[in-house]
Amino acid sequence: TSSEALAAYDDYLGAHRHLPSLAGLDARDISAWFGDHQVLDRVSLSMKAGRVTALIGPSGCGKSTFLRILNRMHELVPGAGLAGEVLLDGVDIYDAARRLTDARRQVGMVFQKPNPFPAMSIYDNVLAGLKLTGQRKTRSEKDALVEECLIKGGLWREVRDRLRQPGGALSGGQQQRLCIARSLAVRPRVLLMDEPCSALDPTSTRVIEETIKELVAEVTIVIVTHNMQQAQRISDHCAFFLAEQGTPGYIVEHGPTEAMFSTPQDPRTSDYVHGRF
């Protein structure tokens, strides 16, 4: 039965918690509504493990909505409707037998505006998501996890001597790296990033890009970006979303990033990636 299969899968995940994720994330025929307003129309996309997948396209074409569907945040919006499925390593995250917190833990999210808990210490910010996992940790396990996540987030060297200072005292770029570290602490299999550098200066942006390139070895990454240079620098695969006058958003074309920029199949992709939109 499917619940036996799920239980077996959960055992498998338990035993392999520290291994890199496997297949990645598969969105199949995703349509989305806000009330009567359809904003996505049968979007299918494989976001494979070991890759950075970039979602590009003009404002309002449903990229953020698509990301929120991938970690079950869309269903929190009153009136939100959804069709289709999202498979994480082959298992539907919307399966009724799977708990919501499970999907949230396995698929982390970083937003455009850094949102650490400003009054909470840097140390406690990193650990803030652990209640999702329900795991108890000793003080030394926590110390080790904070260090590991801050190293992976590219922030450790800057904050190691002031872990008790509030997250809100950091610069914008540092706050965003703190948010990345926080999302890593629950050991997600996928990290969704919605324009994570749009609010940051170029130096912070570069640091985060380097972080992303290293992280993809252990967590599948899906990033929305309006910056075409950034998409080319960091992504392996690219999907071009579009919503034409009153129609819901859909994927015009997707493929290896290099091909999307050098030999796009659709003239609208070509126009968009070359800034003629």
Ligand code: ADP
């Ligand atoms: P993008 O991230 O590509 O700019 P969004 O996913 O934010 O696009 O928005 C897609 C469409 O959904 C837009 O028409 C937007 O106005 C609409 N939309 C987004 N969020 C909501 C919401 N909470 N309620 C109603 N409509 C929304």
Ligand code: MG
């Ligand atoms: Mg958006």
